[in-house]
Amino acid sequence: QQQVKQSPQSLIVQKGGISIINCAYENTAFDYFPWYQQFPGKGPALLIAIRPDVSEKKEGRFTISFNKSAKQFSLHIMDSQPGDSATYFCAASTGSGTYKYIFGTGTRLKVLA
Amino acid sequence: GAVVSQHPSRVICKSGTSVKIECRSLDFQATTMFWYRQFPKKSLMLMATSNEGSKATYEQGVEKDKFLINHASLTLSTLTVTSAHPEDSSFYICSATDSKNYGYTFGSGTRLTVV
Numbered sequence: 001q002q003q004v005k006q007s008p009q010s011l012i013v014q015k016g017g018i019s020i021i022n023c024a025y026e027n028t029a030f031d032y033f034p035w036y037q038q039f040p041g042k043g044p045a046l047l048i049a050i051r052p053d054v055s056e057k058k059e060g061r062f063t064i065s066f067n068k069s070a071k072q073f074s075l076h077i078m079d080s081q082p083g084d085s086a087t088y089f090c091a092a093s094t095g096s097g098t099y100k101y102i103f104g105t106g107t108r109l110k111v112l113a
Numbered sequence: 114g115a116v117v118s119q120h121p122s123r124v125i126c127k128s129g130t131s132v133k134i135e136c137r138s139l140d141f142q143a144t145t146m147f148w149y150r151q152f153p154k155k156s157l158m159l160m161a162t163s164n165e166g167s168k169a170t171y172e173q174g175v176e177k178d179k180f181l182i183n184h185a186s187l188t189l190s191t192l193t194v195t196s197a198h199p200e201d202s203s204f205y206i207c208s209a210t211d212s213k214n215y216g217y218t219f220g221s222g223t224r225l226t227v228v
Binding site: 043100 | 117119147154155156157159162204206208216217218219220221222224
């Protein structure tokens with residue numbers, strides 16, 4: 001019940017295309033869902049996060065869609081750029097994000113120029 | 114924004130020696146810090162949670178005598194890998210929260226290589 005399942009494991013997108021990464025969870029006590037971007041040899045950096053009281057959050061080219069009934073959330077990267085090539089992790093947490101995170105397995109995104 | 118500084122970024126040590134990794138919150142008081150280990154092309158594995166002034170809580174399967182965690186102040190936590198062996202080689206990452214604001218901030222990670 002503590003797992004967060006992430007797919008796909010890897011993704012190749014053409015420049016300008018839309019990248020979509022999906023995550024699913026079981027624990028209904030989760031109340032904070034962040035997405036992190038990680039470049040090789042660096043720590044993860046917070047990209048965008050959502051709480052279950054909203055169904056969508058947009059920040060620039062990045063959008064989180066959240067489906068509470070299905071217990072799923074996804075990251076959409078619009079107009080994908082080569083600089084977006086990185087590994088993306090979804091996560092879930094309780095305590096409004098102050099408790100430990102349960103991470104997804106990661107998606108390696110490659111955006112072709 | 115919240116900044117977490119982690120040092121060193123890379124360290125190479127001989128088998129049998131100990132290595133200390135520091136994690137500092139630069140502009141906020143970190144009531145809780147987390148230590149993760151990450152294998153190549155894998156997800157982050159939580160090792161332990163440390164709260165300022167108290168003993169760390171280790172995840173199942175993590176040897177507390179090998180991975181010593183100290184959170185002596187609200188801005189500093191340290192991870193000491195004792196009697197390091199080649200299998201301890203990995204990428205170690207800390208993160209911190211002030212328990213007031215949503216989410217927490219990660220350090221830039223430490224690449225440990227034991228030879």
